[in-house]
Amino acid sequence: MADKERETALGVVKNVVFCQSTEESQKNYRKWSRQYDNDMSILGNSGSSKIIEMFSKLVTDLENCEVLDLGGGTGKASFNLRNHVEFKGELDILDANIDMLYEASQKDIQFRNIICHAVTERGNLPLCDEMYDVIISSGAFLPNHIPASSIFVSTYATLKNSAKNRHLQSYIYLLTRKRHKLCEKEPLCYNDY
């Protein structure tokens, strides 16, 4: 039974990653949104726990800090920040999918802003420069998801100057780990990135 559940959950992950287009991926997220948290628990979501670990190491002021959860989906990482790190600062979430964000909005996370926006290669973020001390992102830099190039053309600019060097390092660390992990399972072409 556990194996079957795992297989089904993996099948849905493939539907959003190994599909034909970002539109198809988003359509599949819309269908998946209500079941997403449950399936991720079945699969074991290491991305969120890694974020908690790194956040605890790097961020000492848990009150005067502004954080963006980029590609935050149903708010799993944000939820962990509030509940496991006891983060009390300002927290925004941005995601392309309104249904995923709806699930996030139903949790007691106390977001400052819930932003529905699809990030493209050109960045085009509806955010001001130097808004955030930290940007967290788990599982959002995949094929048919947020293009990695957007980090350098726009995301980076939303970090406050004081945060830039330290946090970009962690950000890229997460990104490369994710991509590496994915490649182990199934070879991919990253030409678009």
Ligand SMILES: C[S@@+](CC[C@H](N)C(=O)[O-])C[C@H]1O[C@@H](n2cnc3c(N)ncnc32)[C@H](O)[C@@H]1O
């Ligand atoms: C695997 S989910 C990860 C969600 C959450 N960060 C977590 O760890 O559970 C990837 C999320 O990225 C979002 N996403 C994909 N492409 C996006 C884009 N171009 N701009 C913004 N969000 C995007 C999806 O809608 C989805 O909610």
